[in-house]
Amino acid sequence: xxxxxSDLVPGSSIAAVSFRDVSKRFRGSRGTVQALDGVxxxxxxxxxxxxxxxxxxxxxTLINILAGLAQASAGQVLVHGHDVVADYAAARRxxxxxxxxxxxxxxxxxxxxxxxxxGYFGVRTDRRxxxxxxxxLLDHLGLTDKAGANMRQLSGGMKRRVLVAQAxxxxxxxxxxxxxxxxxxVELRQTLWQFIARLNKEGHTVLLTTHYLEEAEALxxxxxxxxxxxxxxxxxxxxxxxxxxxxxxxxxxxTPLPPALLAQARVTGRIVQIKTRNAAxxxxxxxxxxxxxxxxxxxxxxxxxxEDVFLEIMQGEPLQGAA
Amino acid sequence: xxxxxxxxxxxRLSGARTLFYKEVLRFLKVSFQTVAAPVLTAVLYxxxxxxVLEENVQPLSGVGYTSFLIPGLVMMxxxxxxxxxxxxxxxxxxxxxxxVFLLVAPLSPWAWxxxxxxxxxxxxxxxxxxxxxxxxxxxxxxxAQPAWIVVFxxxxxxxxxxxxxIAGLWAEKFDQIAAFQNxxxxxxxxxxxxxxxxxxxxxxxxxxxxxxxxxxxxxxxxFGFFGxxxxxxxxxxxxxxxxxxxxCGLCLHLLRTGYKIRH
Numbered sequence: 263x264x265x266x267x268s269d270l271v272p273g274s275s276i277a278a279v280s281f282r283d284v285s286k287r288f289r290g291s292r293g294t295v296q297a298l299d300g301v302x303x304x305x306x307x308x309x310x311x312x313x314x315x316x317x318x319x320x321x322x323t324l325i326n327i328l329a330g331l332a333q334a335s336a337g338q339v340l341v342h343g344h345d346v347v348a349d350y351a352a353a354r355r356x357x358x359x360x361x362x363x364x365x366x367x368x369x370x371x372x373x374x375x376x377x378x379x380x381g382y383f384g385v386r387t388d389r390r391x392x393x394x395x396x397x398x399l400l401d402h403l404g405l406t407d408k409a410g411a412n413m414r415q416l417s418g419g420m421k422r423r424v425l426v427a428q429a430x431x432x433x434x435x436x437x438x439x440x441x442x443x444x445x446x447x448v449e450l451r452q453t454l455w456q457f458i459a460r461l462n463k464e465g466h467t468v469l470l471t472t473h474y475l476e477e478a479e480a481l482x483x484x485x486x487x488x489x490x491x492x493x494x495x496x497x498x499x500x501x502x503x504x505x506x507x508x509x510x511x512x513x514x515x516x517t518p519l520p521p522a523l524l525a526q527a528r529v530t531g532r533i534v535q536i537k538t539r540n541a542a543x544x545x546x547x548x549x550x551x552x553x554x555x556x557x558x559x560x561x562x563x564x565x566x567x568x569e570d571v572f573l574e575i576m577q578g579e580p581l582q583g584a585a
Numbered sequence: 586x587x588x589x590x591x592x593x594x595x596x597r598l599s600g601a602r603t604l605f606y607k608e609v610l611r612f613l614k615v616s617f618q619t620v621a622a623p624v625l626t627a628v629l630y631x632x633x634x635x636x637v638l639e640e641n642v643q644p645l646s647g648v649g650y651t652s653f654l655i656p657g658l659v660m661m662x663x664x665x666x667x668x669x670x671x672x673x674x675x676x677x678x679x680x681x682x683x684x685v686f687l688l689v690a691p692l693s694p695w696a697w698x699x700x701x702x703x704x705x706x707x708x709x710x711x712x713x714x715x716x717x718x719x720x721x722x723x724x725x726x727x728x729a730q731p732a733w734i735v736v737f738x739x740x741x742x743x744x745x746x747x748x749x750x751i752a753g754l755w756a757e758k759f760d761q762i763a764a765f766q767n768x769x770x771x772x773x774x775x776x777x778x779x780x781x782x783x784x785x786x787x788x789x790x791x792x793x794x795x796x797x798x799x800x801x802x803x804x805x806x807x808f809g810f811f812g813x814x815x816x817x818x819x820x821x822x823x824x825x826x827x828x829x830x831x832x833c834g835l836c837l838h839l840l841r842t843g844y845k846i847r848h
Contacts, residue, residue: 330689361685
């Protein structure tokens with residue numbers, strides 16, 4: 263199989279993506295909103311990088327600035343050393359963007375859509391090679407039998423696959439996936455991640471934003487967390503998990519949780535999770551449950567996962583001066 | 586293989602050529618709506634107005650009303666369809682969200698401009714040629730100065746393609762495009778001397794007509810057929826050319842700044 267990209271430089275000292283003090287203000291009817299405030303971090307070539315944050319944290323705004331869909335109020339964004347404003351053509355040739363929204367052009371077939379997208383990037387100059395590459399993409403994404411179908415005729419999952427193919431059609435070294443699995447069924451999600459993980463193994467840099475934290479934990483080697491437009495955590499995934507680690511006591515409960523435990527517990531339906539630092543704290547929680555007459559089921563003690571770390575960081579002190 | 590970041594002029598041309606091809610393919614896929622329907626509309630105008638007024642009106646000496654009407658209808662079709670092509674394509678892409686595929690591509694503002702306006706010219710000329718081919722059966726036509734026909738066709742189509750692009754960038758919903766089309770483009774083309782000679786109007790309305798830039802395009806175009814016009818074709822060329830430069834300049838400025846498309 264052909265490699266999915268053409269110009270990765272292993273061990274290159276130039277960051278694949280570099281955000282330097284990026285700020286973005288929106289002026290609206292309710293005044294000025296500071297969507298991003300001095301965001302600075304680099305993504306190394308070949309990294310699988312996750313960008314996390316609650317709704318409104320600024321993830322999509324940052325991706326939009328990277329992709330040229332929005333303009334930063336201040337700061338600079340570079341893709342393989344190319345400024346996304348001053349040298350936009352070179353920067354965009356290095357980027358493959360999978361947008362969050364399920365958008366398509368209803369006038370064209372799947373194959374026409376991919377040929378047209380190739381043409382925008384100037385890779386139709388070698389038509390035979392480009393057609394072979396499109397065939398390969400269609401095959402790997404399970405779209406071969408839909409190549410002649412109009413985009414309107416495709417299911418949501420198939421349209422999502424075409425979006426991925428469109429992002430890869432010019433063989434970019436950096437792939438940006440903005441919430442790619444939102445509303446996607448389990449089968450497609452697994453197919454998509456296998457495909458993206460393989461691209462990453464072949465050397466592509468991947469920047470992912472997602473609300474599925476288990477996906478981010480499983481796939482991303484490094485993470486940045488945004489809160490109110492600022493980076494509040496930036497580290498290797500393993501370091502983030504280890505640094506904040508505490509043990510989590512998990513159990514199921516059919517009766518109300520004793521009030522003494524409410525403040526420290528995370529309750530999802532019957533499932534209760536309580537952060538504990540040591541065995542003494544575990545005993546204390548169990549004693550509180552016993553004294554209240556509660557009978558926990560399926561009790562287990564495990565390490566904190568990314569969701570626990572995420573919640574701990576996001577529930578921290580509000581940022582000073584953030585709008 | 587060429588690295589993705591590097592680009593030759595062939596790569597850059599390929600981007601503009603692809604967008605032009607896509608825009609032409611888009612209107613051809615719905616050619617009943619985009620080409621056949623406007624031709625039919627123009628033919629109906631000709632049949633109705635020609636039938637009613639042929640015996641009563643002779644706007645130019647030695648030219649029957651139906652013959653006089655044909656170039657006007659052809660140019661009106663060119664103008665309206667060139668505008669409709671770029672404006673409707675852009676607003677559809679904005680509203681459906683698929684404009685993102687263009688916005689993330691390494692296309693320069695010039696590439697956008699040349700492609701959208703080029704496709705508008707193709708549609709305008711296709712409809713105009715269709716109207717001419719059908720209506721020419723209804724009355725004798727001269728081709729006194731064919732070069733002026735070509736000049737004013739291109740001038741009108743480019744001007745309206747660029748104006749359509751401006752409208753598409755500015756509008757945020759279909760209603761706004763419809764307002765632009767129905768309250769500005771339609772009245773100005775109708776009142777540009779398509780159906781009558783401006784010299785037949787009272788003095789004040791003649792003056793008012795001379796403020797309408799479309800009048801000069803229609804008048805200059807008609808000069809190409811009959812060798813006579815309300816104003817000199819050189820004057821028409823200067824006025825329409827100045828309008829063209831202003832509209833194209835504004836359009837390119839809006840594209841460079843990402844007006845309402847790059848937030």
